[in-house]
Amino acid sequence: MPDYKLLIGGKLVDGDATMEVVNPATEEVLAVCPRGSQRQLDAAVAAAKGAFKGWARTPMDARRAAVMKLADALEARTEELARLLTQEQGKPLAESTAEIAYSAAFLRYLAGLDLESRLLEDNETRRVEMRRKPLGVVGCIIPWNFPVLIIAFKAPVALIAGNTIVIKPAPTTPLTALRLGELCAEIFPPGVVNIVTDQNDLGGALTAHPDVAKISFTGSTETGRKVMSSAASTLKRLTLELGGNDAAIVLADVDPKVVAAGIFGGAMMNAGQVCLAVKRVYAHAAIYEDLCAELARLADAAVVDDGLMQGAQIGPLQNKAQFEKVKGFLEDARANGRIIAGGTVEDRPGYFIRPTIVRDIADGTKLVDEEQFGPILPVIRFTDAEEALERANASPWGLGGSVWSKDRDRAYALACEMESGTVWINKHLDFGPNIPFGGAKQSGIGVEFAEEGLHEFTQLQVVNEAR
Ligand code: NAD
16 A cells, blocks of 8 residues: 655654545545544644744745745646545545645645735824734635645645645545645645644644644634634634535526526536535526426436546535435435435445435525535425525525526626625636635634635735834
């Protein structure tokens, strides 16, 4: 079996323990990899703290160049890493290949951002300058749905701003992150980037650590709450990218065939395990039948298979716990709605659930009100768009949402009323490193990407000088 190592203080080291990583398409052990201990987490934070001053003083262009080098190194190993990503995460190989490509693109774009000082006043009485300084050690906590891409959201901005980082991958998807660590070991000075794995037992220690200045967390709202309360002890800076229950509101004037394709793609990518996936559809009664039928047709036609198999469109759920959770949503769908496609667990090893379309279901059910994070889509009927908007907004979450209509002005007006950090018109799930991304309400705090995201990795400092 290939060897995996943690990255602590510039050294690739064994874990104090080991853990098994399971391939979700076969339920077989894919690899045994290091499992970090509390001692190793502390060592990683200490290494990051030790490296901070030197890295913060390194010219920004040199920091930028190092991140660019990482993008090149990642890209050069696309084929191998994409394969490994599919094996540990489950997504089809084409999606894994795209994840590596997007990761390189995010690293490059974000590394190209600038942190400029601003002169607020300069006159005979005073000179006031606003600067942005790094914070110190940043903890990056990563979920299992995009194990590489989400590192590429956080690491480049943290690093070009002059911070040092400790990355903690999700326990079920540590392997590609550890390979990334090997690349980092060759590029960054010791201690600047550290990677420590765990079995869901070190996140709390990282968020409470007195030498960590900021936590950039992506994961569930439930864990986000724990991160927030734990970070309170030292008033850490926080970026929380959490769960969502994105609604797509489909008005009466659309072509159901065209819209169904966009919605199906936005709901089923990565087997529905996307924070910004379409998680509920509100469809006008005039197109309800046609939209449901077309979504069901797409679901029936989808090829569900091991992501390494050619032609696979939908892979397994990433882990057993999520598989069991999504099966609970299937039961709810059966009890409270009408399943018109899918609804079955594949009769084979692996955590496979066929893409499922559920109609004649209403708000107030588990499938509509909660985040399924799996390939099951409820379609709810409405007759009044304002009322649909109200129902879409009656959620504690507010990550994304979309409005679908041929009437641009009407769609725009409704879109602006959506209580979400991102809202799309006639599409869903489109984002980029130049577009700030963050959640409203309980979907998060702060933003990632673009200059706004970069600023979250800095401390604003005012230098106010007497004349
Ligand atoms: P999770 O919250 O279970 O785990 C996320 C990470 O937090 C893992 O690395 C985990 O080990 C760590 N963790 C666990 N307990 C911790 C603690 N007490 N303190 C600190 N860290 C801890 O989430 P998940 O199941 O891996 O991911 C799925 C969730 O993530 C979904 O709700 C999804 O919507 C959300 N998500 C959000 C975004 C976004 O950008 N908004 C992106 C991807 C996923």
